[in-house]
Amino acid sequence: MSITPQSFSPTLREKISRFEAFKRPVKLGSIEFSSPLILAPMAGICNIPYRLLMEDLGAGGTVSELVSCHGINHGNKRTLDMLKIDPLEKVVGLQLFGEDLEAMTRAAVVAESFKPKWIDINMGCPVNKVVSKGGGSALMKEITALAPLFESMRSKMNVPLTIKIRTGWDQDHRNALEIVKIARESGIEWVAIHGRTRTQQYTGFADWNFIEDIAGEKILPLIGNGDLHHPVATSDRLQKTKCEALMIARGALRNPFIFLESLDPTYAQKRKSDFLGADYWEVIQRLWKYIQEVYPDERMLLVQARKLVVWFAAGFPHSAQFRSKAFAAQTALDAFKISEDYFLSLGSSQKSINYDEGFMTSGHG
Numbered sequence: 625m626s627i628t629p630q631s632f633s634p635t636l637r638e639k640i641s642r643f644e645a646f647k648r649p650v651k652l653g654s655i656e657f658s659s660p661l662i663l664a665p666m667a668g669i670c671n672i673p674y675r676l677l678m679e680d681l682g683a684g685g686t687v688s689e690l691v692s693c694h695g696i697n698h699g700n701k702r703t704l705d706m707l708k709i710d711p712l713e714k715v716v717g718l719q720l721f722g723e724d725l726e727a728m729t730r731a732a733v734v735a736e737s738f739k740p741k742w743i744d745i746n747m748g749c750p751v752n753k754v755v756s757k758g759g760g761s762a763l764m765k766e767i768t769a770l771a772p773l774f775e776s777m778r779s780k781m782n783v784p785l786t787i788k789i790r791t792g793w794d795q796d797h798r799n800a801l802e803i804v805k806i807a808r809e810s811g812i813e814w815v816a817i818h819g820r821t822r823t824q825q826y827t828g829f830a831d832w833n834f835i836e837d838i839a840g841e842k843i844l845p846l847i848g849n850g851d852l853h854h855p856v857a858t859s860d861r862l863q864k865t866k867c868e869a870l871m872i873a874r875g876a877l878r879n880p881f882i883f884l885e886s887l888d889p890t891y892a893q894k895r896k897s898d899f900l901g902a903d904y905w906e907v908i909q910r911l912w913k914y915i916q917e918v919y920p921d922e923r924m925l926l927v928q929a930r931k932l933v934v935w936f937a938a939g940f941p942h943s944a945q946f947r948s949k950a951f952a953a954q955t956a957l958d959a960f961k962i963s964e965d966y967f968l969s970l971g972s973s974q975k976s977i978n979y980d981e982g983f984m985t986s987g988h989g
């Protein structure tokens with residue numbers, strides 16, 4: 625299996641190129657990213673089609689969804705499929721989760737055979753099922769276990785090892801700085817940090833002052849993450865951050881052009897997107913082809929494509945009616961037709977989103 629490359633129409637190509645002119649590569653440890661704006665890992669979303677689409681649309685690199693070290697070690701087919709990377713993907717890392725040093729080390733060796741540019745450990749997942757076994761953000765609690773875990777995994781790996789953490793377990797135990805120091809001593813190449821505690825889950829706001837303070841210490845390259853849901857917020861952060869790079873998760877679901885638009889420092893004044901319904905429709909067709917090639921099963925195509933298309937519609941006029949229609953579609957072809965009619969009817973409509981309202985307030989990191 626390998627995805628067939630697609631080209632953009634001249635109109636969309638021209639718009640993309642205008643933003644790409646602002647792109648500047650950034651090196652984190654030994655890995656070069658084409659831009660400092662990276663797609664964050666998202667379970668059930670960051671598979672090959674979506675990662676590749678986001679790279680096509682300017683993401684400097686991407687990370688897989690979290691993959692269970694035990695599933696890998698048991699040779700579970702569905703788990704192993706999650707490690708696959710397409711040859712068209714340029715800069716992609718694989719994220720593992722688990723709690724056991726030996727299991728994580730064995731899984732890292734298997735994951736590396738799928739040729740990621742790096743392997744990341746999930747240390748931010750707040751979900752009970754993961755945390756109760758000692759994985760995800762529970763790893764931030766037992767910090768004496770971290771150096772042996774990092775060193776064991778690294779001793780069997782050839783690609784860089786990285787970690788994605790939260791600020792701490794709770795407000796009274798915000799030990800991210802300590803963990804970054806341990807990470808440096810154990811040869812971790814960079815740290816991504818979501819600016820919330822585990823207890824916060826997805827409530828409140830990401831604490832960017834906290835992130836910037838750690839970034840200012842220059843212990844390791846830091847990737848800041850949290851609440852960069854709009855090109856204005858992202859562009860603003862990009863211009864003032866001490867982090868080497870930024871990660872975007874949910875923002876890329878409602879605006880697939882966020883990686884491009886955030887690069888333009890004048891965007892904040894414009895407050896108007898260049899990307900219209902017809903551009904969304906072109907991007908959706910591309911995504912559809914990618915999904916079809918990776919998951920030839922009709923049901924998978926319907927399920928995978930529909931949820932993304934509905935998110936992409938967020939904020940456009942009549943998106944609620946479109947969502948109902950798309951979810952009522954019984955076949956992928958029906959959903960495709962409904963999407964075509966909707967996005968092509970949008971003309972020059974702009975999106976209107978209330979960013980103060982919660983969006984997707986649960987996740988694995």
Ligand SMILES: Cc1cc2nc3c(=O)[nH]c(=O)nc-3n(C[C@H](O)[C@H](O)[C@H](O)COP(=O)(O)O)c2cc1C
Pocket residue numbers: 664665666667668669688689690719746747748749788818849850851852853871872873874875984986987988989
């Ligand atoms: C649906 C969903 C799934 C997620 N899955 C993962 C995951 O597999 N691994 C991980 O480290 N973080 C995961 N996260 C957390 C995001 O990577 C990110 O840290 C968080 O959403 C904050 O960034 P944002 O405000 O840009 O969304 C997930 C988040 C969401 C919303």
